[in-house]
Amino acid sequence: MTAPTPHRRTPLALAALTVAAACTLPAAPAFALDAVAPAAIVAAPATLASAAPALADSPAAVLAATPWETTGAIDQDGAPVALDHPAVANFVGWAYYNPTGNFTMYNLDDTPKMQGDWEVAADGSTRTITARDADGAPLFTRVVPITVLTADEFTYRVIPDASVPDVYYDIIHTPTTHQEPGTVSPAAVLAATPWETTGAIDQDGAPVALDHPAVANFVGWAYYNPTGTFTMYNLDDTPKMQGDWEVAADGSTRTITARDADGAPLFTRVVPITVLTADEFTYRVIPDASVPDVYYDIIHTPTTHQEPGTGLPGEGGEDGENPGDGAGTPGTPGTETPGTETPGGGEGQGTETPGNAGGAGAGQTPDSPATESATTGQNGASPKNEALAVTGGSAPVAGGIAAALTALSGGALLALRKLRRSA
Structure with missing residues (x-):
């Protein structure tokens, strides 16, 4: 068999050294996988949340997203009506629409008004409430047309006399941070x-x-x-x-x-x-x-x-x-x-x-009163600092890899010189 020529020995030797070097390296991909795992867990809810906008944007979800305060009223001509006007006073107060379909309402002095069930039409055109007594028995059901329902305003219309639909009052509500009484x-x-x-x-x-x-x-x-x-x-x-x-x-x-x-x-x-x-x-x-x-x-x-x-x-x-x-x-x-x-x-x-x-x-x-504290990581470190500590923790491995590569590179150069001499 013909002996390999010098220029063929060199690649073979380098290839062998490269394989040897690769074998000495730590299984870094396993550490990398562990490092990204928390991010994958954190990201998981975002995947679930991506399906939420349809629900979040529904008229019912908009109504349930915040407590509401009655802040104004206007008549059919757009003229302001005082909140103590007999035609609107009964509709003034704080309203809390629970996402589960229950509601509670209070007067502005925090005295109880009513409780019961509620729903909003799928197209946002009406709101229906059924008031119930303490035992859950129905007292009455009221359906009112909704004229505005956004994150900033909820307005519905009341018509005192159904036989005179041209006379009505729009009851205006805006979001509030008022704590639910009780x-x-x-x-x-x-x-x-x-x-x-x-x-x-x-x-x-x-x-x-x-x-x-x-x-x-x-x-x-x-x-x-x-x-x-x-x-x-x-x-x-x-x-x-x-x-x-x-x-x-x-x-x-x-x-x-x-x-x-x-x-x-x-x-x-x-x-x-x-x-x-x-x-x-x-x-x-x-x-x-x-x-x-x-x-x-x-x-x-x-x-x-x-x-x-x-x-x-x-x-x-x-x-x-x-x-x-x-x-x-x-x-x-x-x-x-x-x-x-x-x-x-x-x-x-x-x-x-x-x-x-x-x-x-x-x-x-x-x-x-309950108090919340910022979430901390191990040993009292914040999640951000803890993440930084995990990232920095791989520095000794990286240093070892660099040293190994340096040594192997030097060995490869010496072997290459010997091969050239023998050629």
Whole structure:
């Protein structure tokens, strides 16, 4: 057999070295597959979601996507109609359409209106509701034509007299973030935000200046901790008092017990609550219990004012001892008699009580609002950083591969030189 020529030996030798080099490499594709697996899992829902637009774009899904607030009404001529007009007042309030086909409605003062079942025609032309009592028995069914149904507006038409269809009213609703009444306890509502005293009215509804002697003692910043403690400050950030608080399960009263720096009780005050929503907290003070017809309603609204002395936002004033941080000069404990009047409640348009009302029992520690934390990876690292750590973790393998390739390349060059010499 004829011996291979030099130029044929070289490719054969290099091919052998290349195969040998390949055999020494780690099975990198397996690591690469593991590395991309999480991305594949994350991407899976997107595949499922791709089938959702038809459902998401349906008229029923649009209606169920948000709570709605009645914000306007117009007549057949396009003229605005007041929401307390007898022809439209019955249709005003908060509406919550559950995607499962149930609904609950409330008046704007959060009193219950009705509950039942709902549906929207496939072409979005009508909305049908069947109101039900607490036992689920049907009370009535109402079908109204829809004139607008988008993510920004839901308007339907009511015709008071079917024999006169040219006279009608369009009831306009817009999306709201208003929490459904009864789904959060009154205590949790109070603890959800710090409060600032922003107004006061007397028994006749007339505004009262915040420096008026009858109300000045109740003005300030108030921070209601979800754990059941509170701190209060004057509007100049000087301390007022600290202690414990609770709200009756039905939201009718708020009770505070002021405590000194050692935790000893100073006084307890119970006041009737007249308004408690995410947007307003108002309680009533009666200077003289023997004259209950003379009173003042102290109005508070949410604030982002940081709790003095903490540098942090608070959890939700009045008079009393200085807060537990010991800062400032103690105030003078109040002497007024706790109010005894039952807070007034607005009359609802309906008499049915939605089935999801609830709240913490009287005297219980206020509910603690749920808090979400950012998702973290192993050892407290964020998913992003964890992903970076996984990517960086393959660096030693890459370094080994590079070193092996360098060594093999050098060996290949030496073998090539020997072959050329022998030729």
